[in-house]
Amino acid sequence: MPLPPPPPGRRYTPKRPWSPMTDAEWAEVLPHLRTVVMGEGRPLRDARQRIDGMFQVAVSGLPWHSLPEDYGKPDTVSRHFRRLAHAGLWLRLVGACANPAAPPALRRIEYFICRAARRAMRILGMDGARAVQRVGLLTALPVWPIYLRRPAALARVNAMVSAWLEPFRRRPVEDFPEKEMRTWLRVIRFFEGKPWHRRWAPP
Template identity: 85%
Template sequence: MSLPPPIPGRRYTSRRAWAPMTDAEWAGILPHLRTVVMGEGRPLRDARHRIDGMFRVAVSGLPWRTLPEEYGKPDTVSRHFRRLAHMGLWLRLVGACADREASPALRRIEYFICRAARRAMRILGQEGAMAVNGIGMLTALPVWPIYLRRPAVLAQVTAMVSAWLAPFRRRPPEDFPEKEMRSWLRVIRFLEGKPWHRRWAPP
């Protein structure tokens, strides 16, 4: 997942209540949408209205079934959202917001974009989260940064625990350091990172 260099400093995006996109805000999104879609499937009759609906759900954090039918059938909108996530739209838009040259119109809907990207992390997983973390757009993370996977540290700790356990494989079962092992397992689970969860997500 290739994203542009980050703006100096990691940051959270200020909250903004959902509202339909203005013409200028839609104009900021449209080139990125055209780039990722590139003629795949049937043309969307009203892409702007559909993406407004996606932003509405993303900002509210509510289930897709709460989306008013004026935006289309909730299941249809949800499938389209997932398809755009697989195509890379939400990560692309987060990267565009992190760009120093981002337009004022795009910055105005940065919170909408970050929340949509965060919702897409259920699909994109740890790889997507690490990409977003790398450019410092923290509101798009599915969990607070402390809960993200730490691959390098995890590899070191796993190797260290394996070496520590080696002598116990030749000892009687009653010599196994069960209490210490439980502690190390908690450390390993923490370093593996947590999945997407509202409880651990930034505001």
């Protein structure tokens, strides 16, 4: 099934099979890593190996326990991934890739970065998804943009529901139209958005 054309100013990132980072690619990631971990007091020990492991899991979509032990203990790498997500590394790297002046070495691992950012949405939630949406790399989104939260539309729907409910506030409970209310609730849930959904995510 062909992909829908991206909206203006946005793009898909071509798929790339996982492979360990080259020296040039790692040299582009390292400054961003140093920026987000500065002040934590932890050395960047085995950082390249761990980031490679994170990219492998992100690209494959497999659970952490499938990570080969060459990249460290899966639980340790998973915790490190979550810390880096909270520190803003993946969003920072996505923003760097979206820059038209991004270095070629960073462009080569853009797919790895987008998939890592998408996996981080399970941690960052809707705020992270909206941050990614603003920079326009669709592959980093956890769901298609149509499924993300739309505050303005949600506010209008809530106002419509309140106006629709007003006449029923003074009526007996048995007069309440439950079927119509369930329909309104589905509409509200749609506009509230989803922070993560594997089936509805861009490729």
